Amino acid sequence: AGTLAMRLYQQGLERRGWDCLVPDAAEMADRVTPAIDRVKANRVAEAYAPLAEVARALMARGARAVVLGCTEIPLGIAAGPALPFPVADSIDALARAAIRWAGKQAAD
Template sequence: MDVSPKLGVLGGMGPLATVDFLRKLVDRTPARADHEHIPFVVHSVPQLPDRMEAIFDGGASPLPALMEAIETLQAAGAVLIAMPCNTAHYWYDKFAPAAKVPFLHIADAALAALGTDQRQSLSLGLLGTRGTLKAGFYQKRFAARRVDCVISPPDDQEKLVDPAIKAIKENDLVSATPLLERAAERLLEQGASAIVLGCTEIPVVLDRFRPALAARCVDVTVALAESCIDWWQSHYAPARQASA
């Protein structure tokens, strides 16, 4: 097995969100030829125990499978790991310290994408699964930067956000789009200045949003891809240039 340095992508949660991440990673890499792109290995594990059932219903924890997936990626040469799934970051504080390589946190990537100049007096809306909202890692990071967090009221979460995410997982993008547009609009009506799309299923339909609404959204999948690119360029691009 080739164990040369690679970006490790822990995917499959869900598969469409993983493909969306990979496309955005490639699109945003400043490469002029194939060999200038980031080498990556993807471990897609859609059979992981259901994250929502584990968080809310006492179902089987996905933590052992996540730990095993991390080991698989490390054995394949991963020197950095990213996981394009927000809800699975519920267990980040348990699996990331056990990893032998850096493991990027998707919420840190999202905040980095906002830029330091925008962090004062912001009120950000957050769309995500109930599991992500319960985990609170976005809310904690926002609060540390004095950014107010606006989340969907329970009725909107139940009738708009949850059904839309389910529809995307079923590849029904047409049904999902108007539900998410309405959920985002409601957050803006509550005073949010922008909307953080805190579930990697949601950006899959972002290009279907009305342009004015899409412009108010922060795509965390793009943010994670850009964090991977920044890390890789700071650690490996100089070495490649020196050997050229």
């Protein structure tokens, strides 16, 4: 929720011409936040269904992909079947960027 409130991903995507859709207040309160709490409580499998439901709702509203922009959300989504649309895992993206950066530093 903090990353969403900071508009971290929205700002970067909007600068590149993308329109961003985000979960509404009810989706956050009823599904996303409780799912994050489940991941934090090591009940990861229980987080999948509500997170997948919100991702599907975003796609139904016109999203072309879903950014899993929180530490816990990718873990919850990974606990179930792959979603049938593009999903960007922020943890994965950060790790890949760090590896590329470290490789570049080592080469310099």
